Amino acid sequence: MNVLKTLLIVLAVGTTTALTAQSKQQIPEVEALLKKMTLEEKIGQLNLLTPGGGVATGAVVSENVEAKIKAGNVGGLFGVASPEKMKMAQDIAVKNTRLGIPLLFGSDIIHGYKTTFPIPLGLSSSWDMELIKSTAQIAAKEATADGINWNFSPMVDISRDPRWGRISEGAGEDPFLGSAIARAMVTGYQGDDLTDVNTMLACVKHFALYGAIEGGRDYNSVDMSRVKMFNQYLAPYKAAIDAGAASVMTSFNDVDGIPATGNKWLLTDLLREQWGFEGFVVSDYTSLNEMIAHGLGDLQAVSALALKAGLDMDMVGEGFLSTLKKSLSEGKVTEAEITNACRRVLEAKYKLGLFNNPYAYIDETRPAKDILTAENRAVARKAAQRSFxxxxxxxxxxxxxxxxxxxxxxxxxxxxxxxxxxxxxxxxxxxxxxxxxxxxxxxxxxxxxxxxxxxxxxxxxxxxxxxxxxxxxxxxxxxxxxxxxxxxxxxxxxxxxxxxxxxxxxxxxxxxxxxxxxxxxxxxxxxxxxxxxxxxxxxxxxxxxxxxxxxxxxxxxxxxxxxxxxxxxxxxxxxxxxxxxxxxGKLTATWPRNVGQIPVYHSMKNTGRPAPTSEEFQKFRSNYLDAKNSPLLPFGYGLSYTSFKYSDIKVDKNVVASGEAVNVSVKVQNTGNFDGEEVVQLYLRDVVRSITPPGKQLKGFEKVFLKKGETKTITITLKPEDLKFYNSNLEFIAEPGDFEVFVGGDSDASLKATFELK
Known part of the structure; x- marks a missing residue:
């Protein structure tokens, strides 16, 4: 009998828990399997290949894939779809290898599978978290019907440079909104139980800071302070991890001068030790090999660097497969590091239920009933309407x-x-x-x-x-x-x-x-x-x-x-x-007047010589000779066929104790001639603090439907953590002092209330 089946025959389907409730304890069945594996079999699990035939995300396509699967040299495939093709590949892995370890099947399902939704930047403009979650659920249901159980999504990179083409794949410029969308996408893909064949592994990407590349030129360098990272860019990644994301994909850029794929501070110190991530980390398409061009050594050197940094799976490049055994013999890596990486890949397969049933996601009856249905298209139509x-x-x-x-x-x-x-x-x-x-x-x-x-x-x-x-x-x-x-x-x-x-x-x-x-x-x-x-x-x-x-x-x-x-x-x-x-819809990225304004975004800081609010040119102020400082269209902007009036802003307490929440209420009236929806947005300003504060930060929003002439009182709660920031020591704290709250229909909101944090 197949060794894996012998090991796992005692498992009940219900024993696998969702990754949102991960335990730090090792999984006994995985540990038993690891003891049976040779070094070569462990390294093989770290190898992710694509046989081609689909849309590639790089210039390289894997060769001799079938032979490599038979040799136990493949942990997963991507770029393959349909139950028939998946079964052929899974048969090779399960029936023709010594231990019969099943494959993962991945894919880039960025905004829907066959039922394609608006691009993510468009979806984010709906500001509708339940709708966004439902698009992820439908994407998971359709993709798993074709045998795919691992999704290279969501992309949560914050971007403030529209020259960068991949701004289209994310949620725009704001970390608060981006975090909410990251949570919605992860929970939509993964659900409550990863053994449910309608759910799949999420892969949050690109870790980290990819959206801040210099000049808006793809694959370029990133250089920023740790304070800026933590306060402005890292929050959506952490939100996805906290929501239980099963895997993380590294980015192409460098961070503090070290490419993300080989960056130990990023992949181990921050991701695993500070944030407690227990899933597995995969490289982006050949990003391991591309560290050679970054100037960090030959393939053996960068492969060892990546493994020691915390990379678990090598996408397409085969650096792990071709060099780790040699690096081990030369003392450049340890077998424990190889085993740890293998363990994380196997644990993901276990949590999907693949060891219990390698063919759980392969059902030839599903595509006809689950893909591109009338119900799915109706959601796509609704999502598109609300993104405009x-x-x-x-x-x-x-x-x-x-x-x-x-x-x-x-x-x-x-x-x-x-x-x-x-x-x-x-x-x-x-x-x-x-x-x-x-x-x-x-x-x-x-x-x-x-x-x-x-x-x-x-x-x-x-x-x-x-x-x-x-x-x-x-x-x-x-x-x-x-x-x-x-x-x-x-x-x-x-x-x-x-x-x-x-x-x-x-x-x-x-x-x-x-x-x-x-x-x-x-x-x-x-x-x-x-x-x-x-x-x-x-x-x-x-x-x-x-x-x-x-x-x-x-x-x-x-x-x-x-x-x-x-x-x-x-x-x-x-x-x-x-x-x-x-x-x-409301914009989730600021629209500049011209490219010379970039970057321009709503949470920019004041300078010591701020431009006048009238935007009339003044010498020795922070302004342009040839354009206004303000963008053409601000973050959060969007009109309606009707009109809305904001009034009567209130905070439920003028003095707030540490650890207390603050309720902010405002009246919103539909003053036009159509029923309509409005995104009520709340922005916060920390008036004085130990590091320079942004002028405003988004800290709450609610989408509300109002009939013609109707008035509603909307209450948005500021949680204690909404008042916090990372100080110069990277401590996440709230400092006593005055706060200003602004509420309105975009980031230019002027209706203001104040409170004091004691």
Missing amino acids: VLLKNENNILPLKKSAKIALVGPLADSQNNMLGTWAPTGDVKNAISIIDGFKNVAPNATINYAKGSNILDDEAMAAKINVFGPRVDISKESPETLLEEALAAAQKSDVVVAVVGEATEMSGEAASRTDISIPQAQKKLINALVATGKPVVLVLMSGRPLTISEEFDLPVSILQVWHPGVEAGNAVADVVFGDYNPS
Whole structure:
């Protein structure tokens, strides 16, 4: 009988506990298995491979995968999907190796599996934690139906530089909101019981600080103080760990001059010893090998460095597989370090229930009933609606009447290829609803006059860079002049123009950094020509990042930011444009006036020479000669078809004792003509403290629905830890003194109350 089955036949299904209640005690069954394993078998468990065939996240694809599995040299695979393929691979591991240790199957499921949701930056703009959690639950259910039990998500990197393409994959600039979303995603993926075949291992990434790379250039260096790390960047990672995240992925960047994949302070001192993480750590795609290019030695040297730092699994690079045995013989690593890494990988498999049933996630009946269902698509449509941010509504032109004559123009108006967004490798663009089809579905009585109007961009060399994963930028055989003439003709016979413009999906995302984050010139020309017709113009703006749209914002146009909305894109956009849903999204990343302002974010500190609040230029103050300090659009900003009035802010105590909570209440009234939702936001200012405080910090929010004319009193509780910060000694403390509380609809909130902490 298979040795693993002999070892584990006594296990009951219910004995595996969720990782949210981990014990520091070793798992007896894993320890018994470790005693039977050879050195080579232990090292084999540290090797994660991809056989290719899917969308890779690097230039390397593993070779001779089947032979390596048979040799016991593989702990997991990614880039494989479908129960049939999973069973073939698992059969090799379970039936054709000495100990029959099952494989993990991983995948990048960033914003949905086959049912693709809005990009994460868009999802974060909903400020709806239950909705975000439900998208993760659906992603887990669909992915596990195809045999995947480990997800390389959530990405929780804080980013304040929209030039970085991967800002699209995270929750924006704020650590408080980012922490809430990290918790929602981890609990959505992992549920309460990891042996439930609808749940999967979460992998929080990228640890750490990846979103702070210099110049917004992907894979670049990071350099910041520990105080800045702890106060502004690390919180979402810790929130994910505290929520029970089963695994952590290292980042490509360096931290204090040492690449994260080989950084002992990061992976052991902080992650395991300070935060108590007991899961396993995997490298990003070949990030172990890439430490050679960082300048830290050859493959053997960096592999030993990574193992000793606390890395447990090597993704694709095979540095562990090819060098650890030699390093052990030379005394550069210890067998205990190899065993500890192997133990953590095996414990994850145990907690998934794979030792009890290696085929638990392999069920050929599940895909047809669990993937891309009508119920799942309904959630995708809801999520997309709630992710949209109304940036401007010129003369209240929105919502449109469903009987209107509409010129629907723009290079993204009839493009299935650009609806899913970046990092949707498991999605299928053929399942996406285009904007034009959504308009026809939602407003069948409208007259739609369609014209492409322009290319996304006219630069063929740039288009080739963007089209790596398929035709995202399609340069028409018609001349730009002809395309524009067709759009103007459509506008002339219509009541209103809806122009769908912005970025193609792969103009943001990994390895898609941009120094110019404005709307491409070809589309700018189209927009200006449409405005010149005198017809009302609505811009439906798609992007994976904040854009610099000062020129467009100054035009007499309405602007609805829809990110890349996912599989239900067209239906959701039409729902909002025609008023079936009143937009409620709020920006989670500040929109700069131009790239010269970057970084600009809501929790910036005052200087010793702050600019005047009027923003009039003054010499010897911290301001620009050629632009205001304030951004074009602040964090938390978003309009509605209705309007909201804030009043009567109160704190329940003026003097607060250490360890006490503070309740802040405010009245919010819907003063407009539509029912709608508002995100009530609370910002805190520590007036005097031992290290310089931010001007404001988000410390609470609540999304509330108000009928037309309705008033509600909203109470948000500040917990004792919300008053704390990391001081210069990295102690997490609250200091006595005065605090100011601001409540409103964005980070410019001015309604203020005060209290004193004793």
